[in-house]
Amino acid sequence: MECDADDGFGHEGCDGPEGNWACYRGTADNQRVYTIDAPVLELDVTFYLLIMKEALVGLFIGFASYMILSAVQIAGGLIDFQMGFSIANVIDPQTGAQSPLMGQYLYTIALLFLLSTNGHHLLLDGIFYSYQFIPIDQLFVPFGDHTLIEYLAKAFSKAFMIAFQMSIPVVGSIFLVDVTLGILARSVPQLNVFVVGIPVKIIAGLAVIILVMGMMMKVVTQLFNFLLLTMRQLMQLIGGV
Structure with a gap:
């Protein structure tokens, strides 16, 4: 050689x-x-229980997050009820159920705003760091703990308050339009308030939505921050940290 x-x-x-x-x-x-020599997991009852635990934790946190984000649809439902759009609903592509027209519109804008600000990266980071709060070898989780249930109730009530903050400018403006139409109905009995009132309320509602859209996005930002904080505290309560 x-x-x-x-x-x-x-x-x-x-x-x-x-x-x-x-x-x-x-x-x-x-x-x-x-590579690191990882221990071999046996396919016993404990292994399947851990899989069920991970699935339940994911479903629980995902459901809580969806309930908080649904505050945008609740705000849209309140606006639709005042504008007269509650007569016609649209199909929600996620659930297949009927949802309010403005609610679906605001929900789509909120999701696009979340994607444009890279908020979905924070959600993925939350999923990644969830294993620090909830160890993968933790077999049982305290879903029935009264502290966890009480915290969820407070979180949902705060989400409803955020929805009320989003809808109150439009709802209040349309309420003033209703008061004006009521005065006109008493002053001019020949006027068909129902026929005249629906287009007037729709135009007034759309105009107010355009004016307060920036404020709504600020409230949506608060909702996203509250969502991230809620996910973190939920994982701490479930993991017992």
Whole structure:
């Protein structure tokens, strides 16, 4: 075997079949990667219980997050009721159920706003760091704890208050329009208030929505911050941290 050339990996003498094989062996030894020896999990009852626990925790946190984000649809429902859009509903593509028209519109804008501000990255980080609060080998979780249930009730009530804050400018403005139409109905009995009132309330409601859309996005930002805080505290309560 001749050993005159350099193979480029620091091995001299790689001429001939035997030299090439020796160079290959040396290169493979240098590039060998050693992994951590993880313990082998047995497919016993505990393993399946851990899988069920992870699924329940994910469903629980996901349901709580959806209930908080549904505050946007609640605000849209309150606006629709005042504008007269509650007569016609649209199909929610996520659930297949009927949802208010303005509620679905505001919910779509809120999701687009969340994506544009990279808020979904924070949600993915929350899923990643959830294993710090809820260990993967923790078999039982305190779903029936009164502290957890009480915190969820407070979180949902605060989400409803945020929905009320989003809808109150439009609802209040349309209420003033209703008062004006009521005065006109008493002053001019020949006027058909129902026929005149519906387009007037729709125009007034859309105008107010355009004016307060910036304020609504600020409230949506508060809702997202509250969602992240709620997810963190829920994981702490479930994990017992």
